[in-house]
Each structure stands twice: as C-alpha cells, then as structure tokens.
Amino acid sequence: MKKRSKIALLSGAILLSAGLVTPALNSTVVSANPSEVKKPSISGFINHDELKRKMEQLEQTSNGNVEVNIVGYSNHGREIYKATIGSGDKVVFIQSEIHGNEKVGTKALLNMIEEIGKSNSPELRQLREELTIVAMPMVNPDATELNRRGNEMTWDEVVEQFPQLAGSQPSWNYYTYINQYWDYASNPGFDVNRDFNPDLNYVPQPDDFPNRSSEPGWFITPEAQTIRDVYKDLQNQFGKVDVFVDLHHQGEYVIEGTDDPVTLSLSGVFVPDPNTPEGEKYRDYADTYNGEFSKQLNISAYQALQQMGNSPFGNISLYPQNLDLPGTALGSFALNGSGAVLFEITGQTQSYGQKKLGQLTKAVKTGLYGILNSVATDEIYELDAEDYDSIPLTER
Numbered sequence: 063m064k065k066r067s068k069i070a071l072l073s074g075a076i077l078l079s080a081g082l083v084t085p086a087l088n089s090t091v092v093s094a095n096p097s098e099v100k101k102p103s104i105s106g107f108i109n110h111d112e113l114k115r116k117m118e119q120l121e122q123t124s125n126g127n128v129e130v131n132i133v134g135y136s137n138h139g140r141e142i143y144k145a146t147i148g149s150g151d152k153v154v155f156i157q158s159e160i161h162g163n164e165k166v167g168t169k170a171l172l173n174m175i176e177e178i179g180k181s182n183s184p185e186l187r188q189l190r191e192e193l194t195i196v197a198m199p200m201v202n203p204d205a206t207e208l209n210r211r212g213n214e215m216t217w218d219e220v221v222e223q224f225p226q227l228a229g230s231q232p233s234w235n236y237y238t239y240i241n242q243y244w245d246y247a248s249n250p251g252f253d254v255n256r257d258f259n260p261d262l263n264y265v266p267q268p269d270d271f272p273n274r275s276s277e278p279g280w281f282i283t284p285e286a287q288t289i290r291d292v293y294k295d296l297q298n299q300f301g302k303v304d305v306f307v308d309l310h311h312q313g314e315y316v317i318e319g320t321d322d323p324v325t326l327s328l329s330g331v332f333v334p335d336p337n338t339p340e341g342e343k344y345r346d347y348a349d350t351y352n353g354e355f356s357k358q359l360n361i362s363a364y365q366a367l368q369q370m371g372n373s374p375f376g377n378i379s380l381y382p383q384n385l386d387l388p389g390t391a392l393g394s395f396a397l398n399g400s401g402a403v404l405f406e407i408t409g410q411t412q413s414y415g416q417k418k419l420g421q422l423t424k425a426v427k428t429g430l431y432g433i434l435n436s437v438a439t440d441e442i443y444e445l446d447a448e449d450y451d452s453i454p455l456t457e458r
C-alpha cells in the first residue's frame with residue numbers, strides 16, 4: 063500500500079495530491095492532452111440542477127425546520143445556496159465543494175440537512191435547539207459543473223469589476239495551464255480557496271497583486287464574496303461564528319508508519335498562531351484567534367470516528383501542519399475567531415472517481431456529527447487540546 067501510494071504520487075504529479083496545499087501550476091509537469099484522458103464516472107455525485115431541486119424540496123418538506131436562501135451567484139450565474147437549521151445561539155457554518163472536483167462533502171452535507179431538519183429524535187432535536195447550523199453545499203458551482211478545482215472566470219472579468227486593477231499582474235492563483243485533466247488555457251479560472259482575506263472588508267489594491275500563498279487573498283471572485291457575506295451576516299447577527307468547517311478532498315495516502323490507507327485527514331491549523339513569534343504578522347488577530355478550540359473540534363470529530371471501531375473509519379490522520387495560508391476560508395475565518403476544521407477526504411474525482419462513495423460519505427457525516435454533538439452539549443470544552451497532537455500524521 064505504501065509503495066503504491068508513492069508511485070501514484072510520482073506518476074500522477076503533484077496535482078493529484080494537492081488538497082488544500084497549492085497544486086503545481088507548471089504545465090510541463092504533465093504532457094497528456096485533456097481530451098485523451100479517460101475520466102472516471104462521477105454520475106453518483108450531485109450536479110447543480112440536482113442541488114437546486116434538493117434544496118427546494120428540503121425547504122418544502124421539513125416543517126419549517128430548514129430555511130433555504132439563494133445568497134449569491136457564481137460567475138456564470140449559477141445559484142449559491144444557504145440552508146439554515148436550528149435556532150440555537152451557537153453558530154456552526156459548514157461548506158462543501160469550494161473545489162469542484164471534491165464532491166463527497168456535498169453529498170454528506172445534503173444528507174445531514176435532511177436528517178437534522180426532518181427527524182424528531184431527541185438527539186437531532188437537541189441539535190436544532192442548541193445550534194444554528196448554516197450549510198452551504200457546492201459553493202463553487204461553475205467548478206462543480208466542470209469537475210475541476212478552479213472557478214470559471216478571466217482576469218479581464220476581475221478588472222471589469224475592479225478597474226483599479228487595470229495594469230496589475232493577475233493574482234498568483236489564476237489558472238491558465240493545460241494538463242492531462244484540465245484545459246484552463248482556453249477556459250481560465252481562479253482557486254477560490256485562496257481568495258479570502260482575514261480583513262473581511264478588504265478592497266482589492268493594485269499593490270497586493272500578484273501576491274503568493276502566504277499572503278492574504280482579495281475577494282475578487284463572486285464565490286468567495288458570497289461566502290464572506292454570509293459569514294459577515296452571521297457575525298452581525300450572532301456576534302461570532304463559533305465553528306467553521308470546510309469539506310475538501312486530497313490524494314491517496316497512508317497513516318504514518320503503517321500501511322493503512324487514510325480515509326480522511328483533519329486539521330485545525332492553517333496559519334501560525336498570532337500569539338507566537340512565527341505568527342507576528344497576524345498580531346491584529348491575537349485576541350480573536352482560538353487555536354485551542356479548533357483543536358478541540360478536531361478531536362471531537364476524530365473521537366467520533368474512532369468510536370466506529372477497527373474499520374476504515376478508524377484510519378484518520380492529521381493533514382500537514384505548519385501551514386501559512388491566510389487566503390483560505392479556513393485561515394481567514396480562524397483569524398476572525400471561528401474554531402476551524404478541515405476535512406480532507408481521500409481521492410479527487412478526476413482520478414479516483416466515486417470509489418467508496420458510501421463509506422466516505424458516512425465517514426464525513428460521522429466526523430461532522432461528532433462536532434455538532436460536542437458543541438451542542440458543551441462537551442467540547444472538556445476535551446484536552448493536547449490530544450490533537452496524538453492524532454497520527456499522514457505519510458505523504
């Protein structure tokens with residue numbers, strides 16, 4: 063298993079294993095023509111039309127427990143939805159598929175909206191009473207429809223929206239490359255998950271381009287703007303967004319020191335702690351950042367998965383730590399005081415397809431319910447943040 067994952071890493075190039083970490087943009091890494099690659103089926107996943115139907119149906123059949131809103135539109139005019147469940151004062155914001163080739167999270171999230179919205183079990187009723195759950199499935203629908211990471215938007219469209227950027231170099235996360243899976247050259251786009259800025263009121267400035275991954279983003283894409291606006295509305299309404307969970311996919315790995323294939327990886331660290339010397343540049347956020355709470359949330363997901371017993375659900379690892387990614391939604395929102403959790407589910411659709419879809423969906427739901435239950439019951443505060451470091455690492 064170990065060997066196979068290493069070979070896959072080499073032959074599939076860095077793009078397959080990227081996850082939250084930025085994929086290589088160098089088109090010389092791979093040479094195949096996108097039209098020659100046989101793509102795995104993704105028919106078991108949800109497309110945007112199905113999402114639309116599902117959201118309408120959920121609102122109509124949940125006895126008023128699920129409120130559905132269109133909160134924005136993608137660059138190509140596709141609806142971006144928000145579902146709100148519960149009336150508690152603790153806010154849990156969960157989003158999926160900001161990378162359009164990372165689709166299991168959407169399936170899991172829709173499933174959970176339905177369960178929590180419709181069930182009258184005491185446990186799920188308690189979630190509705192204690193929490194306000196805000197779910198945004200498929201936040202980058204143009205990328206979903208193209209089954210790719212980046213949205214569908216040109217730099218010229220950015221400049222139309224922000225004329226002050228005329229003459230600036232395009233941002234570093236602008237994709238124009240061709241590889242064996244995608245042709246961004248004839249249809250460019252941005253990694254929306256590098257377009258966030260911890261200053262939620264930031265306005266794009268020419269001097270901040272092209273920037274790089276350890277610098278904040280700019281809110282130049284309508285998808286990131288929509289997510290930011292939902293986040294700010296929640297801050298205004300509730301004072302803060304207690305928890306933010308972002309559902310992603312990564313390549314295929316093993317748990318460090320074993321041959322056990324990773325089912326999913328977790329993380330709660332996306333920028334250096336503003337209270338440490340390494341986090342000096344984030345000092346303005348020292349009072350709001352709560353790294354300990356992020357770690358407790360990760361432990362709650364990890365423990366819920368470990369309770370599934372000795373099964374694939376037990377094969378959970380930590381995603382690489384020591385990241386400095388302020389342009390991610392997780393990095394920006396963690397600096398704003400949200401406890402932050404990253405799920406990196408095994409396998410991206412362009413190479414892995416829909417293998418183990420049922421099992422992976424169940425793993426995501428188990429981890430998410432672990433978080434929701436611990437926050438609803440306040441048991442989260444009894445977890446020891448130091449246990450985070452005993453979650454095994456990923457061998458990459």
Ligand SMILES: [Zn+2]
Nearest residue numbers: 081161310311
């Ligand atoms: Zn991702």
